[in-house]
Amino acid sequence: MTVKTEPISINLGPQHPSTHGVFRFRVTFDGEEIIDVEPIFGYLHRGSEKLAEERTYQQVVTLTDRMDYVSSMLSNQAYMLAVEKLCGIEPSPRGVWLRMIAGELQRIASHLVAVGFLLQDLGSWGTPLTYVMRERESILSMFEMLCGARITNSYLRPGGVFMDAPDEFWPTLHSFLEELPHRIDELENYLTGNEIIFARTKGVAVLPPDVAVNASITGPMLRASGVDWDLRHRDPYDFYDQVEFERPLHTAGDNFARYWVRMEEMRECIKIIRQCAQKIEPGPVRPSHDEVPFLVRPPAGDAYGAIEGSKGELGFYLVSDGGISPYRCHVRAPSLINLTLLREMLIGTLMGDLFVSFGSIDLNMGEVDR
Amino acid sequence: MPGQGLIKGLGVTMRNFVRATHTVQYPDRRVGLLAAAKHAGKNPVSFIASNPREGIKAMLFMASIPERVEQATRFRGNEFTWFETRCTGCASCAKYCPLGIIKIVTHPGGIDVQEGESYAIDVFDIDTGRCMFCGLCVEACPYDALHMGSQFERGNYERNNLVIDVDELRSNLKQPSSWYRPQFEERKYNPFKDEQIEDHHDAGRHEQPSDEDLKRRWVDERK
Numbered sequence: 053m054t055v056k057t058e059p060i061s062i063n064l065g066p067q068h069p070s071t072h073g074v075f076r077f078r079v080t081f082d083g084e085e086i087i088d089v090e091p092i093f094g095y096l097h098r099g100s101e102k103l104a105e106e107r108t109y110q111q112v113v114t115l116t117d118r119m120d121y122v123s124s125m126l127s128n129q130a131y132m133l134a135v136e137k138l139c140g141i142e143p144s145p146r147g148v149w150l151r152m153i154a155g156e157l158q159r160i161a162s163h164l165v166a167v168g169f170l171l172q173d174l175g176s177w178g179t180p181l182t183y184v185m186r187e188r189e190s191i192l193s194m195f196e197m198l199c200g201a202r203i204t205n206s207y208l209r210p211g212g213v214f215m216d217a218p219d220e221f222w223p224t225l226h227s228f229l230e231e232l233p234h235r236i237d238e239l240e241n242y243l244t245g246n247e248i249i250f251a252r253t254k255g256v257a258v259l260p261p262d263v264a265v266n267a268s269i270t271g272p273m274l275r276a277s278g279v280d281w282d283l284r285h286r287d288p289y290d291f292y293d294q295v296e297f298e299r300p301l302h303t304a305g306d307n308f309a310r311y312w313v314r315m316e317e318m319r320e321c322i323k324i325i326r327q328c329a330q331k332i333e334p335g336p337v338r339p340s341h342d343e344v345p346f347l348v349r350p351p352a353g354d355a356y357g358a359i360e361g362s363k364g365e366l367g368f369y370l371v372s373d374g375g376i377s378p379y380r381c382h383v384r385a386p387s388l389i390n391l392t393l394l395r396e397m398l399i400g401t402l403m404g405d406l407f408v409s410f411g412s413i414d415l416n417m418g419e420v421d422r
Numbered sequence: 423m424p425g426q427g428l429i430k431g432l433g434v435t436m437r438n439f440v441r442a443t444h445t446v447q448y449p450d451r452r453v454g455l456l457a458a459a460k461h462a463g464k465n466p467v468s469f470i471a472s473n474p475r476e477g478i479k480a481m482l483f484m485a486s487i488p489e490r491v492e493q494a495t496r497f498r499g500n501e502f503t504w505f506e507t508r509c510t511g512c513a514s515c516a517k518y519c520p521l522g523i524i525k526i527v528t529h530p531g532g533i534d535v536q537e538g539e540s541y542a543i544d545v546f547d548i549d550t551g552r553c554m555f556c557g558l559c560v561e562a563c564p565y566d567a568l569h570m571g572s573q574f575e576r577g578n579y580e581r582n583n584l585v586i587d588v589d590e591l592r593s594n595l596k597q598p599s600s601w602y603r604p605q606f607e608e609r610k611y612n613p614f615k616d617e618q619i620e621d622h623h624d625a626g627r628h629e630q631p632s633d634e635d636l637k638r639r640w641v642d643e644r645k
Contacts, residue, residue: 111520114556179435186444193494200496200570200601206556214561218496218607242434245427346518346562 059087066095070173070407073417077406084403089395096421104381109135109210109348112381116368117204119383120419122165123362125151125158125195127419128208133289133357134368135210139350144339147212148290149332153225154198154207155359156321156328160232161191162362163272163314163321166414170311171243173411174252180243187235190228197221210348212338225329229322236318244315253308257397257409260305267393271364271386272317273413276302276309283360295327307405310412347376363387363414383422387415450486458485495600495612498555499571502548503598504591505622508567510534511541515559515568523549524559535622536565546591550576551584561602566627569598572613596620604628 065076074095080088100119104112116127129151136143168184192202197218199207207213243249259269261277274281282299284292300316302309338344352374358367364386371380390413397409453461458480459469470477479485511528525547532542560570573595578584586594597613600606605626611619619625631639 107520108518111518111558114520114554114558183438189444196494196497198496200494200498200557200599201555204554204556206558215496215602215604218494238434238437242431243427246431247425247427249427 057083064406066092070411072169072411072415073420075410075417075420079398079406081403086398086401086403086406089398091391091394093391093417094421096417098422100422101381101383104378106377108376109139109350109378110346112378113206113208114204117206118418119385119422120361120363120366120387120416121203122416123158123162124203124205125154125207126162126359126361126366128205129155129290130357130359130361130366131368132208132210133359134355134370135348135350135357137355137357138353138370138372139210139344139348141211141339141344141348144212144336145291146216146332146335147209147337149328150198150213150217150337151208152290152292152295153325153328153332154195154205154213156325157191157194159362160318160321161188162414163318164188166362166411167239167311167314170307170408170411170414171249173407174249176243180239183235183239183242187232190231194221194224194228197224209338209344211344212336214338216337222329225325229325232322233319236315240315244312250308252405252408253311253412254304254306256307256405257401257412258304258306259393259397263393263396264305267389269364269390269393271361271390272313273310273364273390275299276313277305278303283358283365287358289357289359291328291331294331295324297324307408307412310414314414349374349376358384361386363416363419364390383419385419385422387413387417387419391415391420446491447489448491450488452483453480453485453487454483455480455485458487461487493572493614495572495607495614497570497572497574497599498557498601499573499599500550500553500555500576501571501573501594502586502591503569503571503594503596503619504546505567505625506543506592507535508565508622508625509543509546510537510565510567511543512564514562514564518558518562520556520558521552521554523552525549534565543588546588548586548591549584550586551581557601566603566605566625567622569603569625570601571595572597572599598625602628 059080059082061078061080063078065071066074076092078090078092079086100115104115113128113131116131117124120127164184164187168181171180172178195205196202197220199205259277261279264274264277265279270281278301280299280301285299297320300313300320302313350372352372354369354371356367356369358365365384366386367384369382369384370378373379394410398406401409455466459466462469464472476485511526511532513526516524516526525545526543527545528541528543530541532540534540557570560568596618598619599613600611605628
C-alpha cells in the first residue's frame with residue numbers, strides 16, 4: 053500500500069518562545085525533514101543607523117548599546133575604534149586596557165548566554181540556563197561598579213573610558229577570575245559528556261569551511277569550521293598584540309563544534325583578562341577635554357573600525373562631512389551575516405534540530421535588524 | 423560505559439542543589455522571629471511584648487523584612503539630584519541629552535553661588551518616561567549642579583507623573599550617585615548608607631577651578 057504524502061509549510065514566529073527574538077521562519081517539511089527554509093526578519097528594526105546621523109559622535113554610544121544588547125560593551129568598543137580612526141585620536145593606555153578587560157568580560161557573558169540557550173533548546177529546560185545566568189550576573193555587577201548600568205553600559209568615550217575603575221572593582225575581578233574556571237568545568241561536567249547532547253548535536257547542520265568563508269561568516273562559527281580567523285590575532289586592535297592567547301579551533305563545523313569553541317574561548321578570555329590586569333598602569337583614562345572635547349568635529353573623510361565581537365567581526369563604517377554628527381553610519385553586524393547560511397545549514401536536518409541549529413549561530417535580533 | 427555522562431550531570435545538579443541561593447527576594451522576604459527582632463532592633467522577648475501580633479506572625483515565619491540587592495555607588499538611578507544654587511541655567515544638559523527630553527526655561531536675574539549673576543530657573547522638566555539614563559547630561563554639567571540619583575522605585579500609573587519638574591527636583595532626595603563625580607569616590611561617599619547632601623558645598627566639584635582661574639575670571643577680566 054502506498055501513502056500519498058505532500059510537503060507542508062509551517063510558519064514559526066515572530067512571536068515564538070524559542071526563536072531567540074522576533075524572528076520568523078517559513079519552513080517546508082517533508083515528513084519530519086526540512087526541505088526549505090525562508091527566513092523573514094525586520095521586526096525589530098529601530099533605524100539605529102539613521103538615528104545616528106542626527107546625534108553627535110558622543111551621543112551615538114547610547115545607540116550602540118542597544119544594537120547587540122547581550123554584548124553592548126563590545127559594540128561600544130567597535131564604535132569607538134571607528135571614531136578614533138576618523139578623528140585621529142590617540143587613546144590613553146589605561147583607558148585601552150580597561151576597555152579590553154571590560155570587552156573580554158562581556159565576551160564571556162555573551163558566550164555564557166549562547167551556551168545556556170543552546171542547551172535549553174536541546175531540551176535541558178532551565179537548569180543550565182540558571183547556572184550560566186548566575187555567572188553572568190557577577191559580570192553584570194562588575195559592569196555596574198564600572199559604569200553604573202548592567203546592560204546599557206555607555207562606558208566608553210572617544211580615547212578611553214569615562215572614568216577609572218573604582219577601588220572595589222579589582223578584588224571583585226580577581227575573585228571572579230579564580231572562581232570562573234571551576235564554574236566552566238562544572239558546566240562541562242554537566243552536559244558536554246552527555247550522550248544525548250552528542251546524539252543531538254554531532255554531525256547536525258554541518259558547515260564546510262569553504263562555504264563558510266565564501267559567505268564571509270566570522271567569529272566562533274567560522275572557527276568551529278576549522279578556519280583560523282580571529283581579528284584579535286590577524287589585525288590586532290587596541291593592545292591585543294601585547295597579550296598572548298590561543299584560538300580554539302574545531303574541524304567538524306557542526307552544532308557540537310560551535311558549542312565547544314565557545315566553551316573553550318571563555319577560558320582564553322580569562323587568560324587575556326589576567327594579562328591585562330597585570331599590564332595595566334596608573335595614568336589618565338581618557339584624553340583631556342582640550343584634546344578631545346565633548347563635541348568632536350572630525351575632518352571630512354571616512355573610517356572603518358572593526359573588532360572581533362562575541363559573534364564575529366563587528367565593524368562600524370563612519371562617513372564624516374566635517375560636521376558634528378556622522379554623515380553616514382553603517383554597521384557590519386556579525387549576527388546578520390552569519391544568518392545568511394541558515395537555509396543551507398538547515399536543509400536536510402530534522403524538525404527537532406531546527407531551533408538547535410538556529411541557536412548555535414548565536415544571533416541577536418537587536419543587531420540583525422538594528 | 424553508556425549513561426556515564428548522565429550520572430555525572432546529575433552529580434552537578436545535586437551539588438548545586440545544596441549550594442547557597444544566589445537570588446534575592448525583592449522587595450521583602452519572609453523571616454522568622456530572630457531575624458524580625460533583629461531588623462526591629464530589639465531582642466526577641468521585647469519584640470513579642472511590644473507587638474504581640476507581629477511577634478506571633480514572626481514565630482510562624484510569616485513576618486517580612488525589606489530586602490534589596492546591594493547597588494554600586496555609580497548606579498544611575500532615576501531620580502535626579504539638583505542643587506538650585508549652583509545651576510546657572512546654561513542648559514548644557516539639555517543640549518547634550520541624546521533624546522532632547524530636558525526642557526529649561528529661564529529669565530535673567532538669578533544669583534548663582536559660584537558664578538554670581540546668572541539666570542533664574544522657571545521650568546526644568548526631565549521626562550523620565552523617555553529617559554534612558556545614559557548620564558550624558560550629568561557629564562555635561564560644568565558646575566556639578568545636576569547629579570544622577572541612586573533610587574529606582576518611581577513606578578507610576580500615569581505618564582505625566584514620570585516628568586520630573588522643578589519643584590520635584592528641589593525636593594528630591596539628595597543622595598547622588600557617584601557617576602562621573604570622582605569627588606564622591608575620593609571621600610568614599612555611599613548614597614545607600616550615608617546621609618543626604620543638604621549643603622551644595624559638600625557635593626564638591628569634579629574639576630575645581632584654580633585660584634588663578636577664579637582671579638582671572640572675576641577680577642582681571644572684569645576691569
